[in-house]
Amino acid sequence: MEVVSTVSIWIMPCLIGFVLVYGTIKRVSTYEEFVEGGKEGFSIAVSIIPYLVGMLVAITVFRASGAMAFMISLIQPFLSSVGIPSDIVPLALIRPISGTGALAMTSDLIATHGPDSFIGRLASTMQGSTDTTLYILTVYFGAVGIKKMGDALKVGLLADLVGIISAIIVVTLVFGS
């Protein structure tokens, strides 16, 4: 644990220091190039706004109306019957859609079942092993103005599905229920 937390504290500053030292040795005018590159950041952030507003409002309406919980309750019995613990189903379904939603659910599951319980470990593994597909899609495609997404969403969601299933299998094998 010590090692992990030490590494995560040191890695950023070391990386920054390394780039600056290396740049200076290579005679790059570091400060000027920093400012030049950074200028882009502002316009990128602003151009993402409409994409993010659209996506986030839709997701929030879907969740706040209770429609999301309703749909989850429809699928839950089926998933439980194939051996997926029913407590984990909402997290599995929300993970690709909402990052903050999933994070909240993970901490809730850990709080109610305990971090070292089967559900707690499963939730932790799931949270760590997939990413919020819809957010990545919105931000990355939004920033460069990709409008026709083709198979991207299908590929992303299918990969999420595999990630969730493999998390369940791996945690069951390693920690057992």
Add this chain to the structure above:
Amino acid sequence: MVNLIWAFMFVFGIVYAAINGTMEEVNKVLFKSAQEAVTISLGLISILVFWLGLMNIAKKAGLLNRLTGLFRPLVRRLFPDIPPDHPAMGYILSNMVANLFGLGNAATPMGIKAMEQMKKLNQDRDEVSRSMITFLAINTSSLTIIPTTVIAIRMNYDSVSPTDIVGTTLIATACSTIAAILIDRYFYRRRIRKRRL
């Protein structure tokens, strides 16, 4: 498909709220979430400006090229339609490296730069290219080695061993990343087949 899902979430949410009397909740979050989205975007400014600035130094110093050279054999297979010396490769690799170390903050700006370069390769069209889908697939299956956020939450709730999920996370991530690449390849083949018909 995104259009359909997006409209579905709104329409189904509103209809459900009408039937179940949760319209008030919907109203409450409607504009709050819009505001939240803007806050997130503005919050990204600091991260984007800082990391894109630093990346520009790395690029000018030739660090990106060296990184590309190091991993060329692997990434060349993953992205066969990107010329090996194209700047997109450097950004894709830095995004992957940042993700591996759980530096989500640094990964996003590099991911965006990678997308930008891939769009240029695609003659600036507004439709997705093969390499963009591969890149997204790898990103969504999340390549993290050390899931720092999860470890922090586990520590908060007094876990006996907060890091004992690192192993399972790593295996699950590896499975989903391999699967993502395979699924991506499958869809690519399917597109090719469709075009021939």
